Each structure stands twice: as C-alpha cells, then as structure tokens.
Amino acid sequence: MRSKWVVWALPFLALVAIGFYRPAENAPRALPLAVIFGSEINGYLTPCGCSKPMVGGMPRRGTLLKQLAENYTLLKLENGDLTKAAGRQDELKAETLIEMLNQMGYDALNLGKYDFLLGMDYLRALQMQFKGAMLCGNVLEGGNPAFDAYTLVEKRVQGRPLRALIVGLISEQHAEALRHRNPHLSVVPARQKLDALRPQIETMGDLRLLLFYGTAQEAEQIAQAHPYFHLIVYANGGDGPLPTKQVGQTRLVFAGNDAKFVGIAYLSESAPHEIARVEHVRLTEDFKDDEQIMAIKLGYLARVEAENLLALVPRRPTLNGSGFAGSRACMPCHSEDYRIWQRTAHAKAMQTLIEAKHDKDPECVVCHVVGLEYEGGFQSMEKTPTLKDVGCESCHGPAQLHAQDPETHRLGKAGAQSCMQCHVPAHSPNFDFETYWKKIEHGFKKE
Ligand code: HEC
Numbered sequence: 284m285r286s287k288w289v290v291w292a293l294p295f296l297a298l299v300a301i302g303f304y305r306p307a308e309n310a311p312r313a314l315p316l317a318v319i320f321g322s323e324i325n326g327y328l329t330p331c332g333c334s335k336p337m338v339g340g341m342p343r344r345g346t347l348l349k350q351l352a353e354n355y356t357l358l359k360l361e362n363g364d365l366t367k368a369a370g371r372q373d374e375l376k377a378e379t380l381i382e383m384l385n386q387m388g389y390d391a392l393n394l395g396k397y398d399f400l401l402g403m404d405y406l407r408a409l410q411m412q413f414k415g416a417m418l419c420g421n422v423l424e425g426g427n428p429a430f431d432a433y434t435l436v437e438k439r440v441q442g443r444p445l446r447a448l449i450v451g452l453i454s455e456q457h458a459e460a461l462r463h464r465n466p467h468l469s470v471v472p473a474r475q476k477l478d479a480l481r482p483q484i485e486t487m488g489d490l491r492l493l494l495f496y497g498t499a500q501e502a503e504q505i506a507q508a509h510p511y512f513h514l515i516v517y518a519n520g521g522d523g524p525l526p527t528k529q530v531g532q533t534r535l536v537f538a539g540n541d542a543k544f545v546g547i548a549y550l551s552e553s554a555p556h557e558i559a560r561v562e563h564v565r566l567t568e569d570f571k572d573d574e575q576i577m578a579i580k581l582g583y584l585a586r587v588e589a590e591n592l593l594a595l596v597p598r599r600p601t602l603n604g605s606g607f608a609g610s611r612a613c614m615p616c617h618s619e620d621y622r623i624w625q626r627t628a629h630a631k632a633m634q635t636l637i638e639a640k641h642d643k644d645p646e647c648v649v650c651h652v653v654g655l656e657y658e659g660g661f662q663s664m665e666k667t668p669t670l671k672d673v674g675c676e677s678c679h680g681p682a683q684l685h686a687q688d689p690e691t692h693r694l695g696k697a698g699a700q701s702c703m704q705c706h707v708p709a710h711s712p713n714f715d716f717e718t719y720w721k722k723i724e725h726g727f728k729k730e
C-alpha cells in the first residue's frame with residue numbers, strides 16, 4: 284500500500300520541484316494592457332548627434348518597448364508619415380521603418396499625407412512587407428477603399444483574451460495633397476466614413492481605438508459624433524506631446540512627432556477598457572540603443588552607400604561663377620588663417636561623420652563638407668579629398684578665381700549669416716555668433 288502511494292506521489296513531487304526551480308518565465312503571465320502610440324516619425328530613424336543631449340530614435344524606442352513588455356501586454360500603434368517622402372532616400376527610410384516596426388511587433392499603422400506621396404505602388408509594396416495592419420479606410424482608389432478601415436486584434440490581457448478594434452482614417456483636408464501624387468485617389472470625409480461603418484463597429488471588440496491622421500480639433504469633433512471610441516490618437520500637433528483631453532468616454536492623445544517620445548496609455552486593471560493613465564516617455568540618452576533595431580539601421584546606411592545617393596545630389600551653379608579650390612590652396616597666402624582653421628572642429632567634420640558611419644549619407648555630408656549642393660563642390664573622399672570638412676569656402680564661398688588672381692576677384696564678407704546655413708536650431712541649438720566666433724576667430728592680421 285505504502286509503495287503505491289509513493290509511486291502516485293512521485294510525478295507530483297517532480298512537478299512541484301520543476302515548478303520550484305523554474306519560475307514560470309516561459310508561461311504566459313497575466314499582464315495588464317498598455318497601448319503604445321506615436322505619430323509622424325518623419326524619417327527620424329535616430330537623432331543626428333550634432334549636439335548633445337539629443338532625444339528620440341527608433342533604437343531607443345526598441346529598448347523601452349522591451350522593458351515595458353516585461354510588465355504589460357502591449358498593443359503597438361503608429362499613426363502616419365513614416366517619412367517626408369522627398370525622394371529615394373525616404374523610400375529607403377520607409378522600408379527601414381517597416382522593418383523596424385515589424386521587429387518591434389507593431390499591430391497597426393495608419394497612413395498619413397506624406398506616406399501617400401510615396402505613391403500607391405510603393406505603399407502597396409510596403410504593405411506586403413508590413414506584418415501588422417496598414418490602415419486608412421476613407422481613401423478610395425477608383426471608387427474602392429484603397430486600404431482597410433479597421434482591424435481586430437486579439438491580445439491576452441490579465442489571463443483573458445481581449446479584442447481591440449483599431450480603426451484608421453485620414454482627414455479629408457489632405458485630399459488635394461493625396462491627389463497630387465495619385466490623381467485617381469479620393470477621400471471620403473472621415474465622419475461620413477464612420478457614419479457608414481457605425482452599425483458594424485459600434486459594439487465590435489472590447490476596446491475601440493481610432494488612429495486619425497488629422498488635427499486635435501477634428502479628432503474632438505469625431506469623438507463627439509462617434510462616442511464609442513475609448514482612445515483617439517491624432518496627428519499634426521507639433522514635435523512635443525500635448526495634454527490629453529477627455530471627451531465623453533474617449534481619451535484624445537498625441538505624443539509628438541519625429542520619434543522623440545513614446546505615448547503609453549495604460550488600461551485600468553479593474554476595467555480593461557478604461558484608460559487609467561497616459562504617459563509620454565521622452566527618449567533621452569538614458570535609453571540604450573536596442574541592438575536589433577540598430578542593426579536594421581546599419582543595413583539602411585549600407586543601402587544608402589550601395590545606391591551611391593551622395594552622387595545623386597542635385598547641383599546648382601555657384602553664385603559668383605567660381606569653382607572651389609579647397610582650403611589647402613589658401614595656405615600659401617593666408618598661412619595664419621589656415622593654421623587657426625586646422626585646429627578648429629570644422630577641420631575634422633568629415634572624420635566625425637566617418638566615426639558616426641554616416642559619411643556616405645548626403646543628409647549629413649551636406650553640412651560637414653564644402654559645397655555638396657554646388658557644381659564643382661564635394662563629391663567623395665576619393666574624387667575631391669581637398670573639399671572634405673567645413674573648409675574656408677564653406678563660409679567665404681567658392682574662391683578658385685580669387686586664389687588664382689586675388690586682386691581681380693575679391694571675396695565679399697562672410698558675415699554671421701554664413702554660419703546659419705549649417706548652425707540651424709535643429710543641429711546647433713546653442714549657437715550664438717559671439718561665443719562661437721571666438722572659438723574660430725581669424726583674419727585680423729594682414730600677411
Ligand atoms: C544643417 C546642417 C547639418 C546637418 C544636416 C548635419 N549636421 Fe552634424 N553638425 C552640424 C553642426 C552645425 C554641428 C556643430 C553643432 C554645435 O556644436 O553647435 C554638427 C555636429 C555634429 C556632430 C558632433 C561633433 C562633435 O565632435 O561634437 C556629429 C556626431 C554630427 N554632427 C553628425 C551628423 C550626422 C550623423 C548627420 C546626419 C544624420 C549630421 N550631422 C547632419 C551641422 C549639420
């Protein structure tokens with residue numbers, strides 16, 4: 284009898300032992316829900332690093348989301364404008380961002396005005412690549428919806444399944460802009476689209492969210508006319524987060540653009556369709572770069588180099604008709620100025636980009652060399668090594684003719700305004716001519 288008891292008890296004891304030694308790490312845990320939201324990344328994969336400290340970037344977002352996932356079930360939503368759609372580089376950025384959103388497990392992406400400027404063919408290709416739902420339900424292509432109006436996502440929240448309805452719409456204010464690139468598109472007013480959808484979606488899901496590419500004011504009107512949403516994420520609110528607003532049961536939120544902040548709406552643990560608290564996390568240097576997201580960014584830089592985008596920068600003629608001579612050519616006659624310049628940060632501006640792995644990126648090179656946007660200006664380290672770095676002619680203008688014949692070809696004043704082509708607030712927020720000039724002061728001695 285006794286031995287039989289032991290036989291029965293053994294497997295049970297073994298289970299207890301396993302349970303004891305391996306805490307339920309792999310078992311699904313009963314986590315509460317948090318909705319991650321953002322609007323208008325606008326191509327900011329990472330901050331440029333021109334000044335310190337700088338906020339934002341997708342690799343830091345990756346780290347934050349991994350931290351949050353330890354304590355919350357996450358629903359991840361992005362609202363509009365992956366990039367500004369200004370050319371080939373933004374296409375590469377859009378593809379890169381889709382890859383990053385996939386890596387982070389995004390559930391839905393609503394499209395914005397600039398996304399449509401990528402063109403419908405391109406958007407379709409991105410849609411194929413995106414693992415979440417690409418939404419924008421009120422855009423018609425030849426009379427038919429071009430994208431889904433909503434998706435229903437199921438998450439396990441506090442041990443139970445929770446279904447979240449996510450609707451995506453764009454403001455009809457952008458109809459003209461959409462048609463500019465895609466003449467066959469039209470936009471049904473967002474509220475009209477919701478009127479039509481209402482019987483279908485009003486009671487769908489446990490939680491109802493709207494990604495709306497439009498302003499706070501328009502979002503508020505929607506919340507009044509369609510009071511069945513729990514959360515509306517809007518857009519077009521500037522680069523910082525805005526205070527949330529409660530309209531009936533709907534919370535209106537906006538976390539700022541340019542990927543600087545991450546919006547988090549925490550749902551109440553007692554009533555999982557009620558938003559308990561909204562937070563906007565500023566992505567400071569305290570957040571490490573997530574290695575996987577960073578690897579995707581390096582892949583993007585490799586494509587920028589492989590496609591040689593640097594060579595495709597449009598060029599315009601110089602204003603004074605002169606070519607560029609390079610800083611070294613000034614040395615024989617302005618040796619003291621040259622000596623001073625060599626010791627300034629300007630003379631290592633290209634090295635800075637090489638270290639940042641952005642030396643083939645036209646978006647950076649333009650301010651870290653001489654004359655990238657001009658005929659005869661910097662092309663590459665191989666072809667135009669003397670025009671690397673911020674040289675004499677970055678401020679004084681092209682001076683080849685002057686260097687050949689200084690008496691006939693005088694150069695005008697460079698002046699404080701010459702600094703402003705590069706020391707713009709986004710890249711040099713502390714710029715002040717007096718203090719900055721003191722660090723590079725030269726040109727008082729005649730030689
Ligand atoms: C609009 C012009 C402009 C563009 C575009 C630009 N930079 Fe800069 N960069 C500057 C200026 C100006 C500074 C110096 C800022 C200061 O000290 O106030 C700077 C400084 C830097 C520094 C810091 C150097 C140091 O030693 O402190 C890094 C790193 C840098 N840039 C990298 C980049 C990268 C990477 C890009 C592209 C993603 C980029 N820059 C694009 C103008 C620009």
Ligand code: HEC
Pocket residue numbers: 608609610612613614615616617675676679682683685686687689690692693694695729
């Ligand atoms: C062959 C000698 C020579 C070379 C090379 C030369 N300069 Fe000059 N530079 C002069 C002389 C001479 C003046 C007039 C000085 C004066 O009369 O005060 C001058 C004047 C200037 C001035 C004051 C504005 C003006 O035109 O009077 C600037 C700025 C200047 N040079 C910049 C440059 C730069 C930048 C380079 C290199 C691309 C360069 N120079 C190459 C001889 C030269």
Ligand code: HEC
Pocket residue numbers: 628629631632633635636649650651652673677678698699701702703704705706716718719720722723
């Ligand atoms: C063609 C773009 C460009 C122009 C024009 C330009 N700068 Fe800069 N400047 C830069 C870049 C890029 C850096 C960062 C270089 C690095 O460290 O790699 C920089 C850095 C500096 C620094 C060093 C900042 C520090 O904290 O040490 C000073 C000072 C400065 N610039 C002053 C000026 C002044 C004054 C002018 C105008 C007379 C001017 N710059 C014009 C691009 C420019």
Ligand code: HEC
Pocket residue numbers: 610613614617620621622624629673674675676677678679695696697698699701723725726727
């Ligand atoms: C970051 C911008 C910048 C760079 C780089 C720079 N300069 Fe200047 N330079 C100025 C400014 C600003 C002045 C003040 C006079 C003016 O506004 O033209 C000046 C003054 C001068 C003067 C005296 C001009 C006069 O009117 O008397 C000379 C000569 C000169 N620079 C030559 C050079 C040479 C040569 C180099 C490269 C070795 C160089 N500069 C690099 C901005 C720059």
